[in-house]
């Protein structure tokens with residue numbers, strides 16, 4: 001709820017566009033555990049407002065005052081006593097009630113009082129106070145020229161976090177972000193009550209932390225490009241790219257974080273992901289090279305887990321790291337080690353014999369155990385990715401669950417502390433979903449804002465006992481940065497790497513903050529979306545965050561009328577009807593309008609905010625053209641006719657979907673026909689219909705539809721097992737090419753997931769290879785005639801996870817059906833490429849480039 005003040009003031013926004021309204025804000029993110037909005041006038045912050053605090057509370061008051069001086073330009077002195085002020089008080093007796101990080105906040109026109117048992121509690125109360133002030137409070141410099149009314153609404157808050165671990169991981173290796181960015185990130189994390197920065201400082205693409213005993217790590221390992229040892233990655237053209245943090249800078253950042261109650265956990269990823277280390281100190285590698293590639297596409301990127309030179313290097317690194325970071329945990333990574341790199345090494349074989357180890361996983365466990373000892377001697381503990389999980393490890397070692405929630409529940413059951421960060425719900429390097437979004441990973445599917453928000457780290461609980469659940473310390477989001485870079489990508493353009501990263505983080509990190517902080521029964525996505533309004537985006541802009549401009553939520557078409565649901569009230573949405581991307585000059589959407597014979601498929605809608613455009617909504621989702629009630633379908637098939645005028649208004653591939661919405665019996669579609677002015681123009685029979693019991697889909701190839709034509713869909717439907725089935729009929733135009741195709745593979749299929757399923761243009765079915773692929777062709781798609789395409793992509797593996805992906809492979813196309821060329825390699829299970837204009841595609845094939853010991857799922861190629 002927004003409290004509009006009696007005298008609202010217009011103020012010019014930072015961005016210099018629309019004037020903003022100064023008002024008190026009661027939309028907090030994260031939502032407090034409990035908040036009452038009281039009757040009564042707000043408190044108004046003035047130049048002479050005093051902060052009152054004593055003892056340790058005074059230090060927090062000083063910090064909060066300095067944060068609030070920045071935007072207000074006010075004096076805001078801190079005193080021992082006084083009235084009509086902002087009072088911070090510590091009361092250790094409140095620990096039972098408020099916990100380690102909780103607080104209460106009372107505000108009325110006479111002042112604000114924040115009470116807590118700890119300094120952290122006072123800090124979070126202070127951040128809530130800032131969140132109650134107008135968005136401009138986030139600015140780093142005084143709001144000049146604006147006559148701001150710095151009001152705090154009258155509220156009563158009692159709040160504490162759901163989880164003690166509220167993390168974000170910065171991947172500073174794949175791209176280097178620098179001290180200023182890390183500080184601003186810490187500011188923004190703290191404002192949202194996140195308290196752990198997991199700092200991924202090393203990986204194949206760059207070493208980012210000065211280690212004084214090993215100077216080559218940063219002289220050599222921190223740089224990649226054509227003029228240095230480490231090569232460019234992913235098509236980059238740098239002569240020399242990179243950077244690193246000196247130890248002085250690390251200390252500065254750790255102190256900056258501590259002032260904001262954030263702990264910094266460094267990650268030195270071992271033994272895999274270490275090309276940068278190996279480029280600097282090759283003697284850390286196995287004595288004999290191995291085979292294969294890592295999941296990220298690199299050869300021989302694991303250090304030797306046994307070689308004395310390697311272990312000496314590791315110990316020197318951990319010595320200095322332990323001294324630099326006061327936090328109790330050091331993260332050792334441990335993910336994605338391809339044991340192929342170790343299998344030829346005689347030293348490792350000898351070690352296995354000596355220690356009676358059965359396999360190379362046990363070697364990794366032994367390596368991890370040794371490091372547990374190294375850090376224990378420094379009074380610290382390890383954290384690692386879920387691959388390190390093994391009962392031989394100390395129960396003090398933390399497990400970060402990333403490949404799903406299962407490994408986290410498993411670890412909690414076995415006695416380990418756990419942080420939940422499954423790719424499917426917390427990977428910020430996945431796409432937001434939508435058209436024109438920046439390049440991203442896709443192995444965990446799209447991580448939409450809603451998906452991220454929907455995560456409950458204790459959700460299905462994996463049947464954990466309360467004691468096991470208590471081991472789940474919290475939740476973390478991850479900003480892997482392989483695809484983060486300045487430049488054009490999708491419809492976006494980023495001036496800097498930092499902007500590109502921010503785009504992926506915000507607003508999704510707001511969802512993480514609420515998942516981590518707010519009690520589960522006090523949050524819904526609907527309410528979160530309501531609070532994520534124009535003001536909240538203004539708050540992000542004022543905090544100097546390059547957030548993602550949200551596209552319209554939905555565009556719907558019903559009986560020829562288009563309705564656009566904007567991302568928030570008052571959003572500036574622009575549309576086109578010729579398939580081009582809307583600009584600020586395109587017509588602005590004001591209210592529902594008639595399609596008037598235009599093609600709904602060519603409609604494009606886009607939000608603009610602060611001069612920036614969002615990604616696109618393409619076409620309109622057609623509202624049901626018909627419904628049927630329980631009892632209307634009979635065991636004998638009958639014919640029904642649905643009016644589709646204004647909805648099916650253009651030629652192309654269309655699908656009519658008949659879906660059960662009530663009852664529990666099956667429905668069956670035998671035949672469906674599209675009629676234009678009463679004349680059948682396309683008919684779907686057996687081969688074009690899929691019947692799944694609770695739904696049936698008919699596919700039509702519809703020729704051009706004349707403007708103003710009357711269109712209907714006639715369907716023959718039955719309820720073979722009983723009449724208790726209600727449902728609805730919707731129409732959807734295909735956004736991709738669906739040519740006639742012959743598919744072939746010499747590999748066996750698992751059950752009915754045959755090769756044909758990868759060429760039926762139905763994304764619910766796939767080809768599941770029931771064998772371990774060997775280098776060579778896995779499958780071929782041959783089109784009846786060549787198609788013109790501008791892009792191609794093909795995914796392998798289950799839709800929302802890593803299971804049965806193709807690990808090493810190429811996607812090839814042929815213009816003549818005989819000669820193939822590679823257009824993309826598979827990483828994390830997917831291959832995608834833009835094709836030059838006028839590319840004709842006659843055939844496609846997927847070629848494995850490596851032997852792998854899992855089966856593979858292949859999906860239908862997507863050609864546009």
Ligand code: TNX
Nearest residue numbers: 335336385402427429441480
């Ligand atoms: C897996 S998460 C990785 C990272 C990649 C990321 C891409 C983890 C422990 N390893 O190296 O950057 O996926 O999504």
